[in-house]
C-alpha cells in the first residue's frame with residue numbers, strides 16, 4: 521500500500537510539530553507517566569495542557585463550540601499521530617478521550633455546555649469510575665448503590681483501581697439504580713463532582729500507573745447529573761469502551777521510543793563496541809521496527825475505515841491495543857537482557873542507563889488490566905471482529921464449576 525498525505529494535512533502536522541518542539545524542553549524524554557511521576561512533572565503537564573487547550577489541540581475533533589478545532593476524521597488522525605509522537609502525558613486524557621466523547625453522544629445541551637469546555641481547555645481532570653471490588657470484567661455486577669431522594673440521588677459504595685493522573689474534578693461513575701435480572705439493565709451513569717461531601721480517596725500505586733480507590737458515603741448527586749437514560753448506563757459504558765480502545769496514536773509513540781532506543785544503543789558501549797553492533801540487540805531493534813511499521817499501517821487502516829464508515833459500515837474492532845499488551849512483556853524482557861545488569865536498575869539509581877526505562881517498561885508491561893484484560897479483549901475481537909458465536913449463558917454454571925475445580 522502506498523499513500524500520501526495532502527498538502528493541508530502536512531501543514532497541520534507541521535503546526536503540531538512546531539507547537540511541541542517550541543514548548544517541550546530540548547532534552548525531553550517521552551517516558552509517559554509511570555508511578556514515579558512527581559508533583560513537579562504534574563504541574564508541568566497541567567500548564568502545557570492548558571496552553572494546548574487554548575489552541576483547541578486537546579480535542580481537535582470536537583466542534584469549535586465545544587472547544588475543539590472541528591477537524592475531519594483523517595485530519596484528526598494526522599493530529600493524533602504527530603502529538604503522540606512527542607509522548608504527551610496529559611493529566612486530562614480520561615476526559616478528552618474516554619468521558620468527553622460519550623458526553624457528546626448522550627449528554628443534554630446543559631451538560632455539554634457545563635462540562636465539555638473544561639475538558640477541551642485542559643482545566644478539568646476526570647476519572648472513569650467503573651471498576652469495583654466485585655465488578656471488573658463483569659461490569660454488569662456493579663453494586664455502588666444509588667437511590668433517589670427528593671431532587672437528588674444518593675450514592676453509597678466503593679470504586680477501585682481508578683487511574684488517577686492528578687487530583688480529580690469529576691467522576692464518571694457507574695452505579696446500580698435498580699435490582700433486576702438481567703443485572704446489566706439496572707445500572708446508570710452519573711457525572712459526579714469529585715469534591716462532593718462524603719467522597720474519600722485512597723492511593724493504590726500499581727506496577728504501571730497511579731490508581732486510587734474511592735469511597736462514597738451518602739454522596740448527594742443532583743438529578744441533572746444523570747448521563748443518558750436511567751438504567752441504560754451499561755450500554756453507555758460499552759460505547760465509552762469503544763472510545764477507550766481506539767488507539768490511532770500508538771505507533772507514533774512507539775516510533776519515538778524506538779528512535780531513542782537506537783540512539784542509546786549507538787552511544788552505549790559493551791566490551792569496547794557500541795551495543796548497536798551486538799547481534800542480539802540488532803535482532804531486538806529489527807523486531808521492534810517491524811512492529812512499529814505494522815502498528816502504523818494498522819492504525820491508518822482503522823482511521824481510514826472510520827472516515828469511510830458511511831460507505832463501508834462500522835470499522836472492525838481495533839486489534840492494535842491488544843497486540844501491544846500481548847507483546848509488551850516479551851519486548852521489555854528482551855530490552856533488559858540486552859542491557860545486561862544495568863537493565864535492572866530503576867530510574868532513581870545514579871548508575872541507571874537509558875533513564876531506567878528498561879525496568880519501567882518491564883513493570884508497566886505486567887499491568888495489562890486497564891481498558892479490559894487481554895482475555896476480555898480477545899472475547900470482544902472474537903465476537904465483534906470475527907463474528908464467532910458467544911458461549912450460551914446456560915453453560916456458565918459448568919464453566920464456573922470447572923474453574924473452581926482447578927482452583928483458579
Ligand SMILES: Cc1cc2nc3c(=O)[nH]c(=O)nc-3n(C[C@H](O)[C@H](O)[C@H](O)COP(=O)(O)OP(=O)(O)OC[C@H]3O[C@@H](n4cnc5c(N)ncnc54)[C@H](O)[C@@H]3O)c2cc1C
Nearest residue numbers: 648649650651656657658681682683726889890891893895
Ligand atoms: C493500572 C490500572 C489502571 C486501571 N484504571 C482503571 C480506570 O481508570 N477505571 C476503571 O474503572 N478501572 C480501571 N482499572 C481496572 C480494570 O479495568 C480492571 O482491573 C479490569 O476490568 C479487570 O477487572 P478485575 O481486575 O476485577 O479482574 P476480573 O474481572 O476479576 O478478572 C480476573 C481474571 O479473569 C479473567 N476473566 C474475567 N472474565 C473472563 C471471561 N469471561 N473469560 C476469560 N477470562 C476472564 C480476566 O481476564 C482476569 O485475568 C485499572 C486497572 C489497572 C491495573
